[in-house]
Amino acid sequence: MISRIDLRGRALSRRELLAELPRAEVDVEHAGEVVAPLLDDVRRRGAAALRDLAERFDGVRPTHLRVPAETVAAAVGALDPDVRAALDETIRRVREVHAAQVPAGFTVQVAPGAQVRQRWIPVRRVGLYVPGGLAVYPSSVIMNVVAAQAAGVGSLAVASPPQKDHDGLPDAVVLATCALLGVDEVYAVGGAQAVAMFAYGADGTDEVDGATLCEPVDVVTGPGNVYVAAAKRLVRGVVGIDSEAGPTEIAILADGTADAGHVAADLVSQAEHDPLAAAVLVTPSAELAGAVEAKLVDRTDATFHRGRVAQALDGSQSAIVLVDDLEAGLAVVNAYGAEHLEIQTVDAAALAERVTSAGAIFVGPYSPVSLGDYMAGSNHVLPTGGCAHFTSGLGVHSFLRAVQVIEYDADALGEVADRIVALAEAEGLPAHGEAVRARF
Structure with a gap:
């Protein structure tokens, strides 16, 4: 059902890593x-x-x-x-x-x-x-x-x-x-x-x-x-x-301590949105990967939107990514820049502090993405398709503009007048300096 990408034993540049990772093809x-x-x-x-x-x-x-x-x-x-x-x-x-x-x-x-x-x-x-x-x-x-x-x-x-x-x-x-x-x-x-x-x-x-x-x-x-x-x-x-939001994404960084049933349930929860939804597990544990694969079959067969979920999990945008260790896994999820990132590992809170690219981060086994979709208090309108590298999710800031108000008195302007003139002349814009000199 869901494919595997094995990155173990491979030293990849960021460009090479991005080429390996799954992503929905949205034109x-x-x-x-x-x-x-x-x-x-x-x-x-x-x-x-x-x-x-x-x-x-x-x-x-x-x-x-x-x-x-x-x-x-x-x-x-x-x-x-x-x-x-x-x-x-x-x-x-x-x-x-x-x-x-x-x-x-x-x-x-x-x-x-x-x-x-x-x-x-x-x-x-x-x-x-x-x-x-x-x-x-x-x-x-x-x-x-x-x-x-x-x-x-x-x-x-x-x-x-x-x-x-x-x-x-x-x-x-x-x-x-x-x-x-x-x-x-x-x-x-x-x-x-x-x-x-x-x-x-x-x-x-x-x-x-x-x-x-x-x-x-x-x-x-x-x-x-x-x-x-x-x-x-x-x-x-x-x-x-706000952003050009595309199909939803979930990435889960998990180690061998994670509950395979929880991981599978969370992957399915986002896959039911859309056949193009992306579900990605990043783990150093081959045992967890196998257990999650088995649980995904059971979960998909039992869920209401089984056809849609199966399409999403089988698509090129979804995968289980095997890595050497959690350090390598952190590099993968930072390169991926998921809309939703769950961390289900030992010391998940400390690892979360080192994430640099994600729309929202869900820490520990009792903070599933579904919580954020509804009742965490956070906003669920989040950047997708790697846009978390350079933009934030929806928030108060999305509707505000910062305006600077400048107020100098005569003495304060006079103190810097010669320096303004010097810079204006260096830039070949003498009228800028003349506008200051005209006041004195």
């Missing part, structure tokens, strides 16, 4: 060619295009593109009590963690009368995308909305695909979660067309009921399939984006 450029005409259609025709595209891709023509506020509010009353309790607790924990993420401004007195301040300013408006294809994600509503609210964003809009079995509305639990978070601007729009709607806006009113439609946003965030990723790439520059 964002080809997807961009597919979605570019859709984005242009939404930009030109607004609501009419959004309805046509929903009928084409979601199999339903929504009566309401903007979900009526009373429909959003009413969804809470239909929630299963256990689901309501789980959502409430998830919201509480995620709010607590994200409140702590808010950065403090600072003021530096560079010299007497010379001051530089830094302020953090939230963006004006954000568009938050919540997928709804192979699964629905009320948890993603929480991750996106709470981070934006904690940042102080004043205007939030959520989009999620219309569902054929829900009268063309987004999933009922998604709507209820929006209501619990105080969000009433929700659109029955999915995929690349939702990204276009956020980036360009849609014409002033809904052609069916006259409801006000979507104004352009400043930032678009949220996970999605390769077409959503391609759309975000194409509108980047018109709006900000």
Whole structure:
């Protein structure tokens, strides 16, 4: 089912190591060619295009593109009590963690009368995308909305695909979660067309009921399939984006002390997302590798999405990687840069401190990725495809801008005036220096 990659006894450069490691083959450029005409259609025709595209891709023509506020509010009353309790607790924990993420401004007195301040300013408006294809994600509503609210964003809009079995509305639990978070601007729009709607806006009113439609946003965030990723790439520059999130990934660094059943269960938990989901075990223990392989067969046969899981585990993006020792394993996971990295080893906490590339790190046998997906308090919108080497997961910072405020008095400017002139002339920009001299 899952392949093996044996790196034992091999001294590989980073380039060679990256070539050996499994990775989902996602052609964002080809997807961009597919979605570019859709984005242009939404930009030109607004609501009419959004309805046509929903009928084409979601199999339903929504009566309401903007979900009526009373429909959003009413969804809470239909929630299963256990689901309501789980959502409430998830919201509480995620709010607590994200409140702590808010950065403090600072003021530096560079010299007497010379001051530089830094302020953090939230963006004006954000568009938050919540997928709804192979699964629905009320948890993603929480991750996106709470981070934006904690940042102080004043205007939030959520989009999620219309569902054929829900009268063309987004999933009922998604709507209820929006209501619990105080969000009433929700659109029955999915995929690349939702990204276009956020980036360009849609014409002033809904052609069916006259409801006000979507104004352009400043930032678009949220996970999605390769077409959503391609759309975000194409509108980047018109709006900000969080990342081009691709298929989900889990990497587990484990030694012989790990429980093979736990490891197999965690690999399967992420494989059920998508046939392109990546599941990677890195271990120096051949015994653990064999035990996990056996457990994966049992787990896959028993799980609800067995076909999807089998495809993901059998794909080129998934593998068991055998290494000489945990030091070699650490080098592998740092090169891989997984969206989710679990560490199930002796002294896992110390090893976790040495990880340099991962979207989120889950330490020890009782911190599975599923915890982070729902109720750890952390954010589950994370970089994929190796993007953890250079970017962070979604958080309060995704919706803030740092602005520096410079304030000098005459004496402070006069003290450095000659030096500014010297540098300006060295750069061949004498008017810069003259702008300073003009004040004296």
